Structures are given as C-alpha cells and as structure tokens.
Amino acid sequence: MGISGSAAARRAGAIVGALGALVSSIAVGATATADARPACPAVSVTVAKPAPSPTGWAENLTYDSVGSAADGPGVTAGNLWVSRTxxxxxxxxxxxGRRTASVPVTAPGAVRQGPDGLLYVASGDTTANMFPGTxxxxxxxxxxxxxxVPRAEVFASGLGMPNGMAFDAAGRLYVADGNLGVVRIDRAGRIDEPWSxxxxxxxxxxxxxxxxxxNGIVVVGNDLYVTLTTSLTxxxxxxxxxxxxxxxxxxDVTAPAPGLLDDLAALDARTLVVALTTGQIATIDLPTRRVCVAGVGQPVTAIVQRPGMPNRLLAGTEGGAILDVTLRR
Structure with a gap:
C-alpha cells in the first residue's frame, strides 16, 4: 500500500471516505464453501531484520536469483530487495544480511525480477497520486x-499510483495501480490500452x-489475483x-467486516498468502475459498516466499521490520 504522511492518515483518510461514499449499497459477495477444505496452517513468527529507523516502512520485498525458473531445482536464492517508501x-x-546497495527511487512500491533478469520497481506509490484527475x-x-552500483532507468510511464506488480509467462507486466486500476504493460514498456x-x-x-x-497482484496460471486496499469484505x-x-x-478475507489488505503472494497453484495492515496474514485455498487468518503482531505490507522453502516466508511491515514467517500445513 502506498503512503503519504502517517500510517493513521493513510488508513483513515481519503481512501476510507471515498469507499464509504461509493460502495455503501454494494452487496457482499459469496463466501467460501465448506467442502474439502484443508486445515488452517499453524503460524510462527520471528523478526528476521529489525526496523532500521522509526520511518523504515518496508513497503515491498523480493529476491533476485541465480538462473531462472526454467533451470529447475538448481536455482539458488540471490539478494533480498526491500523498498523503503x-x-x-x-x-x-x-x-x-549485509546491505550492499541503496538505490534512489521516488516512493517505491513493488519490486519484482523480470524475465530478462532485470529488477523492476514501481515508483510513485503514494496516496497523493491516487485520485482521478491528478x-x-x-x-x-x-x-x-x-x-x-545499480542505477534505475525508466521502463514505463503514464501511471497513477503504481503499487503491486507481476509478470505473466509471456513477459507482460501487470500493475495494480491505486489510481487507474489494473494496467497491462507490454515488453517494450507501452501500456496496453485496450486490455487495461x-x-x-x-x-x-x-x-x-x-x-x-x-494494491497487490500475482499471476497464478492464466489468472491474476488482485487485492483491494479497502473494501467491504x-x-x-x-x-x-x-x-x-x-x-x-x-x-473475501475479512467478511462480513470491512478489510484493509496489502500485497499478496502465491505459495503454489492453489494457495495465496495475503498481507493485512491490521496485523495479520491470511491464507486462501483457491478451489474452496477457505480463508485462514493468523495474527503476526505487526501491520503487514508484503510477503515473499523464501526460495526453495515452500512454507517459509518473509513479510514486510509498516514499522520497517522484516518478519520470518513459518507455515506448518
């Protein structure tokens, strides 16, 4: 989730006001079925990296890697990248755990490695950019x-509040934009206007x-899964x-109550993990819509799976700490 000012202002300000005015009459969607639902995982949490400062907000995180997904199990974890908005x-x-680079980026959001091996970063992830007409x-x-000494160069422009990002198998980039909605960008950096x-x-x-x-976006097969920062459910x-x-x-992660969601990750072809800025993570079993919510003690902004460790995650937080999360399924 992008930020502008304090966390309290971000949650309770214009976003919530706009939501109340616009969706007060919308019906709540369907809930999960009760058949063939897997058991909820047990969750344990430790601090992997303390916050560097009171304003260290860790908005997003990812790993780069040696090799590519096509190389199979020989792929090894590379560096951890963290965006500090x-x-x-x-x-x-x-x-x-040693910091080896700090790259200037204005209000960075998601960080993702592309199919070309380069690292892509959303810039402008602030609520000041959220509203139509800005x-x-x-x-x-x-x-x-x-x-x-990495140097960031412009790949694509013309976005509003770029937040989450994900690549599909064809190398196209999808951006969850808090102003424009879901936007597709081709491999040349052009916005696909008809699709968008x-x-x-x-x-x-x-x-x-x-x-x-x-807010968050992830590709699973031929579908995108996208979180809404603020919604009725x-x-x-x-x-x-x-x-x-x-x-x-x-x-619907928090139904029947409203929810404040941030980024998400896919553990496998059927399981999503969602960050909640109210201090929890949620796992979703896609075939059954089974939702399990567990507290982690801090508002969570983003989640990344540790390479080669299916049930080990790192989570970014609003306070700036990086959490080590283990799921026992």
Missing part, C-alpha cells in the same frame, strides 16, 4: 540487480469490485488474463 530508496541485502506521474523503473480498459478500475464499484484502490479479485472484463471474486 518513506526513505525513497530500494535496498539490496546479500545472503548474510497528474499521471507514476512510473516503472528497472535496473541491473547484479551491478555494484476492460480490467477492474479504481473508484468504480460494482457487486464484484466492492472497494477501492487495487477484504476482497481478492480473480482477473482472467484472456478476458479481464470477466473478473470474479476469489475470496
């Missing part, structure tokens, strides 16, 4: 994660999109890549 930097840490100054930058016009939009509520500000959307107009409800 208040600090306007993206940091690189080696496997020993200048579209958001960008996606990219850089060489292996460089001794059909995708879920910000401040355009419906029976499916019962909230505002698309803590909603996660399923957006078919081949037909974004056919968006449906994947899960």
């Amino acid at each position: 208040f600090g306007n930097v993206v940091e690189r840490f080696d496997e020993s 200048p579209l100054t958001g960008q996606v930058l990219r850089m060489d994660p292996t460089a001794a 016009r059909m995708s879920p939009k910000n401040l355009a509520p419906s029976a499916t999109v019962n909230g505002t500000s698309t 803590g909603r996660v959307l399923r957006v078919p890549i081949d037909d974004p107009a056919a968006t449906t409800v994947a899960a």
Whole structure:
C-alpha cells in the first residue's frame, strides 16, 4: 500500500471516505464453501531484520536469483530487495544480511525480477497520486540487480499510483495501480490500452469490485489475483488474463467486516498468502475459498516466499521490520 504522511492518515483518510461514499449499497459477495477444505496452517513468527529507523516502512520485498525458473531445482536464492517508501530508496541485502546497495527511487512500491533478469520497481506509490484527475506521474523503473552500483532507468510511464506488480509467462507486466486500476504493460514498456480498459478500475464499484484502490497482484496460471486496499469484505479479485472484463471474486478475507489488505503472494497453484495492515496474514485455498487468518503482531505490507522453502516466508511491515514467517500445513 502506498503512503503519504502517517500510517493513521493513510488508513483513515481519503481512501476510507471515498469507499464509504461509493460502495455503501454494494452487496457482499459469496463466501467460501465448506467442502474439502484443508486445515488452517499453524503460524510462527520471528523478526528476521529489525526496523532500521522509526520511518523504515518496508513497503515491498523480493529476491533476485541465480538462473531462472526454467533451470529447475538448481536455482539458488540471490539478494533480498526491500523498498523503503518513506526513505525513497530500494535496498539490496546479500545472503548474510549485509546491505550492499541503496538505490534512489521516488516512493517505491513493488519490486519484482523480470524475465530478462532485470529488477523492476514501481515508483510513485503514494496516496497523493491516487485520485482521478491528478497528474499521471507514476512510473516503472528497472535496473541491473547484479551491478555494484545499480542505477534505475525508466521502463514505463503514464501511471497513477503504481503499487503491486507481476509478470505473466509471456513477459507482460501487470500493475495494480491505486489510481487507474489494473494496467497491462507490454515488453517494450507501452501500456496496453485496450486490455487495461476492460480490467477492474479504481473508484468504480460494482457487486464484484466492492472497494477501492487495487494494491497487490500475482499471476497464478492464466489468472491474476488482485487485492483491494479497502473494501467491504477484504476482497481478492480473480482477473482472467484472456478476458479481464470477466473478473470474479476469489475470496473475501475479512467478511462480513470491512478489510484493509496489502500485497499478496502465491505459495503454489492453489494457495495465496495475503498481507493485512491490521496485523495479520491470511491464507486462501483457491478451489474452496477457505480463508485462514493468523495474527503476526505487526501491520503487514508484503510477503515473499523464501526460495526453495515452500512454507517459509518473509513479510514486510509498516514499522520497517522484516518478519520470518513459518507455515506448518
């Protein structure tokens, strides 16, 4: 989730006000079925990396890697990258936890390694960029994660509040933009306008999109799963890549109460893990919509799976600490 000012202002300010005005009459979506539901995992949490400062807000995180997914089990974990939105930097840490680079980026959001091996960073992830009519100054930058001194260059422009990002198997980039909605960008850095016009939009509520500000996004097979920052039910959307107009409800994480969701990750082809800024993480079993919520003690911003460790996660927090989360399923 992007930030502008204090965390309290971010949660209780214009986003919530806009939501109340726009979706007060929207019906709550369907809930999970009770058949064939897996048991909820046990969750344990430790602090992997303390907050560097009171304003160290860890907005997003990812790993780069040696090799590619096509190389199979020989792929090894590389560096951990953390976006510090208040600090306007993206940091690189080696496997020993030593910081090896700090790259200036204005209000960084998601960090993701692309199919070309470069690291992509959302820039402009601040609520000042959220509202329609504001200048579209958001960008996606990219850089060489292996460089001794990485330098970010512009890959795509014309975005509003770029927050979450994900690549599909064809190398196209999808951006969860808190202003524009879900946006697709081709491999040349051009916005795919026809596709993006059909995708879920910000401040355009419906029976499916019962909230505002698309936030996290992940690709699972031929679908996108997208969180809404604020919604009546803590909603996660399923957006078919081949037909974004056919968006449906994947899960309601906090129903029947409203929810404050941030980024998400896919553990496997059927399991999502969602960050809640109210201090929990949620696992979702996609076939059954089974939702399990566990407290972790701090508002969570983003989640990444540790390479080669299916049930080990790192989680970013609003306070700036990085949490080590273990799921026992």
